[in-house]
Amino acid sequence: MSESSGATPASRPARPARASSTDVARLAGVSQKTVSRVMNEEPHVKDDVRRRVLQAAAELGYRRNNAARTLLSGRSRRIGVVALGSALYGPSSLLVALERAAHSTGYALSLANTFEDDPAEVLSAVDALLEQGVDGVVISEPIDMGDVSFAVDVPVLSLGHFPGLRAPRLITVGEEEDNAAAGAVATEHLLSLGHRTVRHVAGPQRWWSARGRVDGWRRALKVAGAEERPYLEGDWTPESGYRAGQELARDRDLTAVFVGNDDMAIGVIRALHEAGLSTPGDVSVVGFDDIPSAAYLVPSLTTVAQEFDTMARNGLTRLVRVIENPADEGPGDDTSTPRLVIRSSTAAPSR
Incomplete structure (x- = not known):
């Protein structure tokens, strides 16, 4: 899923058990x-x-344990969702997908938003949802919050990577490895076209997804024996992609770029165009997300699609199954197969 790296948040000790x-x-x-x-x-x-x-x-x-009270009288049939308050395509699309998937489970959702620069927000959000007596919690937190350790006393679905989280049942979907696999697929596509190496414009490295995509890019280059050049870091916005594109345009050997999300790719292509470099004639570009406008850009954008609906549906289905039958072991953690959407922004190198 797709802001800049900052100082690592201060460590927060594990909280003692709540009073009864x-x-x-x-x-x-x-x-x-x-x-x-x-x-x-x-x-x-x-x-x-x-x-x-x-x-x-x-x-x-x-604090009154409303969750326990609702279990005595029948489940609340409500799931709490902790999500980053963001208009970025990835987090907002995943939230919509969760709302859509909830209809098929018969459970309602309660939302608690967090903010990127405050690690304590996640803990406060979880507390607020537990106070409402939710049967389970979904944590969609894409940013490394530092050494934050806490426990939740209901089943949890974690959409991504959250070290330090403990729960009676913890289901993980959309791990860093999924993003690494997707980054590798994007890079391998460009190398298969004959490009000798691939530059990378990464998302902010506080985001687990951005780190995963960097890892996948590096992995594909290493397997192919291609040179790894330093990556540039953006903040998911077209403006940051544009600035990165201006720097890339000064690289005389540049023929291919993998960009960490589609919005930054739009900025990269604009900067290359202003520098007199065409896409894909001079430089091939691959994005990530498959935003709705990607197919209608000029050129249309080759990109890695994120399967938000599938992730939300599979994750919520598993969470509900565990809520209603705690003894159900269910399948292991989900992994997804990256889906590359090939359009007009990639081609064999002309030089």
């Missing part, structure tokens, strides 16, 4: 049933007892 209603009852000197009555705002509880319970809950950081 029993802990609150012990500290307040009341029964667990009284704690439940106070938390449910039931009448006929003495004011001083209510104050003691609320004070004890505040001191312990107690």
Whole structure:
């Protein structure tokens, strides 16, 4: 899926286990049933007892376990989604695909957005969803948040890479290796056309997907015995692709470029054109994502398609199966086969 590298966020220690209603009852000197009555705002509880319970809950950081309550009365049939608040094509398309896939599962989605420059947002978002009593959580967090370790007490579907996450059942879809395989396919296509090497315009390296695509590009070059030149790093925008294209245009040996997403590829092609280099006559270009406009550019863009609908459908189906039958082992982690869409922006080298 497709902003610039920054400092690694400070390490965050694993959080202690949450206080229970029993802990609150012990500290307040009341029964667990009284704690439940106070938390449910039931009448006929003495004011001083209510104050003691609320004070004890505040001191312990107690939170009602709505998830457990819904399981007692029947599942909430609601899944929480933690997603990066972004208008970028990858994250926004995956979110739409999740909403579409949820209809077939019979579960509703609750969304909590996060922001790129605040690692604590993920933890707060998960807490907010658990407070709603969701049966499971989907984490669609594409950025390396640093040394963040935390546990979730319901099944989790992780769409990507999130080290430090623990859950009773953890399903992963769309790992870094999938992006590496896709990056290799894009690079191999250009090499198969006869290009001696392939330059790369990468996405921001805080993003797991961008790192995977760099790894795949390197892997394909190494297998082919082709020279690896330094990659350029963009921020997923056409503007950053344009700046990278201006730098690439000064490379007299340039004949092929693999770009980390289609928006940056658009900027690269524009810069090459302004430098007097045609695509694909002088320089072949491959993008990534297969955005809706890719087929209608001039030239139409060869790109690697992301199968968001398939990823969302398979992932949610597996998550629901685990929610409804915790003993179900199910299949292993999903891997996807990259799909290269060949159009007019790639051709054999003319020089």
